[in-house]
Structure formats: C-alpha cells, structure tokens
Amino acid sequence: MDKVLKVYKLDVGYQKTVVADITLEVMPGEIVALIGPNGAGKSTILNTITRQLEKLSGKIYIKEKEDKLVNGEELSTVMSMVTTQRIKPQLMSAREVVATGRYPYTGRLGILSKNDWEKVDEAIALVDAKEVAENDFSKLSDGQRQRIMLARAICQEPEIMILDEPTSFLDIQFKVDILSIIKRMAKRENIAVVLSIHDLEFVEALADKVIAINDGRVVAVGRPKEIITGEIIEDIYHMQKGCGKTLIDGLRGYSDALYKLINR
Numbered sequence: 001m002d003k004v005l006k007v008y009k010l011d012v013g014y015q016k017t018v019v020a021d022i023t024l025e026v027m028p029g030e031i032v033a034l035i036g037p038n039g040a041g042k043s044t045i046l047n048t049i050t051r052q053l054e055k056l057s058g059k060i061y062i063k064e065k066e067d068k069l070v071n072g073e074e075l076s077t078v079m080s081m082v083t084t085q086r087i088k089p090q091l092m093s094a095r096e097v098v099a100t101g102r103y104p105y106t107g108r109l110g111i112l113s114k115n116d117w118e119k120v121d122e123a124i125a126l127v128d129a130k131e132v133a134e135n136d137f138s139k140l141s142d143g144q145r146q147r148i149m150l151a152r153a154i155c156q157e158p159e160i161m162i163l164d165e166p167t168s169f170l171d172i173q174f175k176v177d178i179l180s181i182i183k184r185m186a187k188r189e190n191i192a193v194v195l196s197i198h199d200l201e202f203v204e205a206l207a208d209k210v211i212a213i214n215d216g217r218v219v220a221v222g223r224p225k226e227i228i229t230g231e232i233i234e235d236i237y238h239m240q241k242g243c244g245k246t247l248i249d250g251l252r253g254y255s256d257a258l259y260k261l262i263n264r
Contacts, residue, residue, distance in 0.1 A: 002028075002063070002064060003025045003026060003027050003061075003064070004026060004027065004028055004062070004063050004078075004159050004160050004192045005024070005025070005026040005049070005060075005061070005062060005063075005160050005192055005194070006024070006025050006026075006059075006060070006061040006064075007022055007023060007024040007025075007049065007058070007059075007060050007061075008023050008058055008059045008060075008061070009021055009022070009023060009057070009058040009059070010022040010023070010045075010048065010055055010057070010058030010059070010060065011055065011056040011057045011058055012041065012044045012045050012047075012048040012053065012055060012056060013041075013044060013056055014044075014053070017056055017216065018041040018044045018216060019040070019041035019044060019045060019213060019216055019217065019218070020216055020217060021058075021217070021218065022045060022058070022211075022218055023218075024194075024211065024221070026160070026192045026194060026209075027192065028159065028190045028191070028192055029186055029187055029190040029191065029192065030186070030192050030193070030208045030209065031182070031183065031186050031193045031195070031206060031207050031208050031209075032192075032193065032194045032195070032207065032208065032209045032210070032211065033195055033196075033197050033203050033206065033207035033209070033210050033211070033224075034046070034194070034195065034196040034197070034210075034211050034213060035196075035197060035198075035200065035203060035210060035211070035212050035213070035227075035236070036212060036213035036214045036219075036236050037214060037236065037237055037238075038198075040213045040214045040215075040236070041213055041216070042164075042196035042213060043164050043165075043196060045196075045213075046081070046162050046164050046194065046196060047164075048060075049079075049162060049194070050079060050081045050162050051067070051072075051075065062075065062078055062079065062160070063078065063159070073104065076104040076156070077104050077105070077156070077157070077158070078158060078159050078160060079158050079159070079160040079161070079162065080101065080152075080153035080154075080156040080158040080160075080161050080162070081153065081161070081162040081163070081164070082146075082149045082150060082152075082153050082161070082162070082163045082164070082166055083164045084164055084165045084168045084169075087149075088138060089137055089138070090138075091136075092136075092137050092138075093133065093134050093135060093136060093137060094124075094129065094132050094133050094134070094135050094136075094137045094140060094144070094148045095120060095121075095124065095133040095134060096137075097137045097148055097149075097152060098120050098123055098124055098133075098148055098151045098152045098155055099112055099116070099117070099120045099155075100152060101120075101123070101151075101152040101153060101154070101155040101156040102116040102119060102120060102155055102156070104156065119155045119157065120151075120155050121133075122155070123151040123152070123154040123155035124148075124151045126151065126154055126181070126184075126185060127147040127148070127150050127151045127154070127181050128147065128177070128181070129144065129147040129148055129151060132144050132147075132148070142169040142170055142174070143170050143171070143173075143174030143177070143178070146166060146167075146169075146170065146174070146178055147177075147178065147181070150166070150178070150181060150182070150185075154185060154189070154191075158191060159191060159192060160191070160192045160193075160194070161185075161186075161191050161192070161193045161194075162193075162194050162195070163182065163193060163194070163195035163196070164195070164196050165195075165196050165197065165198065166178055166179075166182065166195060166197075167179065167197065167199060167202070168198075175199065175202065176258065176261050176262060179202055179205070179206050179262050180261065180262045180263075180264065182195070182206070183206055183262055183263060200228060200233070200247075200248075200251060201251045201254050201255050201258060202255075202258055202262070203224050203227075203228055203255075204224040204225065204228055204255045204259065205255055205258045205259035205261075205262045205263065206262055207224050208223070208224075209221065209222070209223065209224075210222065210223070210224050210226075210227040210228065211227075212227050212232055212235075212236050213236065214235070214236040214237070214238075219232060219235055219236050220232050228248060228251075229244070229245075229248065230242070230243075230244035230245030230246075230247070230248050230249075231244060231245075232244070233247060233248060
C-alpha cells in the first residue's frame with residue numbers, strides 16, 4: 001500500500017524555526033497523533049502541511065508527488081482540514097456549511113449537482129448530525145459545530161484529513177463522540193488522519209502512531225504504548241522524575257474504558 005503523505009526533514013516556523021527535522025510517513029486509514037505542550041509547534045506543523053504556512057526547508061510529498069508539483073485545485077480534492085478557529089458563516093444552515101466542502105468539484109459557477117448534495121447528506125449522516133442539518137449553523141453548540149465541520153471535511157472526499165485539536169472546547173461526551181467518528185471515518189473510508197491532541201487519555205484508544213514534540217524537536221515517534229510512557233511524558237512536558245509514570249498509571253484504566261467507547 002502506498003503512503004499518501006510523506007514529510008522528510010521538514011523545518012517549520014514563522015521565519016525562525018519552531019520545529020526542525022520532522023520526518024513522517026502516513027498510510028491510508030492510519031491515524032497519526034501529534035502530542036506536546038502548548039507552543040510546541042503542533043499547529044505550525046499542520047499549517048505547513050496544508051500550505052497555510054510556507055515551509056522553511058525539507059520536503060512534503062502528497063501521494064508520492066512533491067507538494068510543489070501539486071496545484072491548489074488538486075490539493076483541495078486530496079486534503080481537507082478542520083481547525084480550532086470558529087468560523088462564523090452568515091445566515092447559513094448546517095447543511096449549507098457542509099456543502100461548501102463540495103466546492104472543489106463544482107467548477108467556477110459553484111453549483112452543486114444532485115450527486116454533490118447526496119455526498120453532503122452522506123457526510124452529515126456519518127457524523128450523526130441529521131437532526132441539526134437544517135438548523136442555523138451560528139446557533140449550534142460547540143459539539144454540534146464540530147460534527148458539522150467534520151462532515152464538511154468528509155464530503156470533500158479527501159484521502160488525507162488534517163485536524164487541529166478537534167476536541168477543543170468540548171465536554172467529555174462530545175469528545176468521545178467526535179473521536180469515535182474520526183476513528184470510524186478513517187477505517188471505513190480509508191482516510192489518512194493527522195491530528196494534534198492534548199488529551200493524552202484518548203491517544204492510545206485513537207491513534208495508530210504518535211509523534212511527541214517539544215523544545216523544537218521531535219522527541220519520539222512510535223506506537224501509542226511506546227510513546228505514552230512516564231519517561232517520554234516527563235521529557236516533553238518537563239515534569240519531575242516519577243510524575244510521568246504516576247500520571248500514565250492513572251490514565252491507563254481510563255484509557256481502556258475510552259478504547260471501548262471510541263472503537264464501538
């Protein structure tokens with residue numbers, strides 16, 4: 001199986017390097033989680049992969065093609081992104097917001113076909129949001145908005161989805177629901193997912209691969225149980241020796257329960 005995203009010796013930042021020498025490969029259906037403290041550079045990495053920020057050095061390959069050879073139109077049909085930024089569309093229903101994910105396929109006129117609307121409704125059903133589809137988007141709760149933004153990204157029919165802290169602003173039940181949708185979507189639709197996340201208790205239940213980041217470097221890359229260890233957590237969060245193990249031991253039982261919920 002060919003990798004859909006490859007990052008090689010990538011340096012990212014705003015003129016000055018924030019994180020250096022990032023190397024990563026992502027396969028279809030794989031979920032990769034970036035962890036690290038606030039300000040470590042997780043969002044900077046994601047924004048660089050999606051071209052919202054110019055890379056400082058290194059290479060990014062989209063489906064084996066160097067990203068500079070992938071035009072904007074092609075990229076928009078391969079990759080979608082959901083950010084923590086709260087969009088404020090005026091006088092649009094939730095369904096209409098989801099429909100904007102089909103614009104890469106509509107040509108200059110931006111007119112959706114019957115097939116496009118079917119894709120919209122399929123995406124809304126996938127995220128369990130049919131009951132709010134005709135509601136005013138601006139009046140939805142944070143959890144409902146996040147479902148709709150996921151549906152918007154899904155109906156774009158990407159092969160790669162980039163998610164920047166998809167559970168921000170959400171209570172525990174909505175976090176479980178959103179991460180369950182992401183897991184189901186990745187495995188059912190074979191979509192590669194790269195996301196940043198602060199909630200360590202969810203990482204083992206969700207991710208296939210974890211990248212730990214801090215102090216301008218990639219500290220470790222591996223399977224969740226290899227990375228969510230006391231030693232590595234102490235390193236990336238600058239915790240006292242022994243505190244990381246205590247934290248992880250406390251999270252383990254919680255993580256087992258979350259695994260059952262997210263993979264239901």
